[in-house]
Amino acid sequence: MIIRRNTEGTHQFSDIIDTSLGIFDMQGLLLNSQGSFTAAIEAFELPKHETFTNLRQETFGNEEALYVRACFAAQVGVPFYVILHIEGTKRIKLFQVYADINTHHCECQKQFWLSEPDFIEWWHERKQTPQTKPYREQFLGRVSKSYFDSLLEANGLKWGGNIDGYFVSSPDSNYQIEGIIEKRFTTKKTIYDYDPAFYFKYGGGDYNTWKPLFTLKSQLDVPLYLFTYSRCTGEQHKVGATIVTELSQKGINYILDENRNEVTPNSKICNDEAELRQRLQYLQSL
Secondary structure: OOEEOOOOOOOHHHHHHHHHHOEEEEOEEEEOOOOOEEEEEEEEEEOOOOOOOOHHHHHHOOHHHHHHHHHHHHHHOOOEEEEEEEOOOOEEEEEEEEEEOOOOEEEEEEEEEEEHHHHHHHHHHHOOOOOOOOOOHHHHHHHOOOHHHHHHHHOOOOOOOOEEEEEEOOHHHOOOEEEEEEEEEEOOOOOOOOOHHHHOOHHHOOHHHHHHHHHHHHHHOOOEEEEEEEOOOOOOOOEEEEEEEEEEOOEEEEOEOOOOOEOOHHHOEEOOHHHHHHHHHHHHHO
């Protein structure tokens, strides 16, 4: 069974919302030292003795999931790479994939093998931003099980740069991106009291986390949404939502309501997909 590199953990309700609303994520969106995007990346690990036959089917299980990620990369203006490692080997295979908007299929532009040292050099050329915020404890456990993260860590590098989510529209519009989403999860504070803006300066600061998202938002000219979820008992099926409009070294600002008050994510908590859809329509009307 092929395993996707995903160190973000799972959240059942968040996954349900993603499926219902057509929200996809991208595990890697790399930046150079000037803050420009250089590559979109998905990585997979294949156990030894298993045969890899079809890039389209065996990575995400369906053509659309691969295609929309290729569309996303095209709209950002960067190449899209699918990286494959076979357990027990020291070589990595890279597929450069693009979306054919005429057929709505993905095509492999080129593929090549890299040794581990060559891969490190390849990565360093494309990912030049430092990891300024330390990994959370629960994240460290997942990283330790990832071949790619372990290899990068052993060479003084980090993965970084995942995009939690982005809305895609219908095939009729060639999957144009409608919005970028940053997800935050509370584990101790109730979701009704949870506001990520309050924690902006904690744990090394959030500025460098939000900055690429604002670059992406501006480049694509789409809203930047914040979704808040809870891992607290009894709150696992709740979500807060707002639109983040401004970023500075001091913090983030949210969209204003009709009375010129900031709409914080905890100002209204939604209990299901229907309520969230209504909330998003309201936010888009402001």
